Amino acid sequence: MRRRMHPPHRQSVARISEELGIHVMTLYKWRKAWRLQGEVVPASEKEPEGWNAADKFTVVLESAGLNATELSAYCRERGLFPEQVSRWRQAAQDANAKPVLTMAEQKELEKLLTQDQRVIKAL
Known part of the structure; x- marks a missing residue:
């Protein structure tokens, strides 16, 4: 999951949500948590x-x-x-x-x- 949201192969949250069936808000919460941990997770593609x-x-x-x-x-x-x-x-x-x-x-x-x-x- 993280690989799909991290560079260099980052994908949009909407695309990941659609492909994997995970709710968009869940993905946004995960991304926010990773960012708070200091990881580089760009907000977009x-x-x-x-x-x-x-x-x-x-x-x-x-x-x-x-x-x-x-x-x-x-x-x-x-x-x-x-x-x-x-x-x-x-x-x-x-x-x-x-x-x-x-x-x-x-x-x-x-x-x-x-x-x-x-x-x-x-x-």
Whole structure:
């Protein structure tokens, strides 16, 4: 059952329910219990890039201490690529970083501040 809901051969809950005759709510409860245990069980049949943030973060946490060989094996089991995990790890690290403005954005901001100061002086 878990294999059918886990990557890389994941199937929708509706399809599994129809094929095996198990009530949909039972399958959702099982999936929720597995997720609470820390397993990666995507909410849909979407490709890994379409997974929600919680599933991606779980993958990042699970793969944090793995070397390159172990990471490759981990990714193969789940239908992922190491590059995806690297991008997700970088996104998690950058989540709380201050946004960096480009030169064009900085100039635009300075221009707007100057205009605001002129308007304030005019009042």
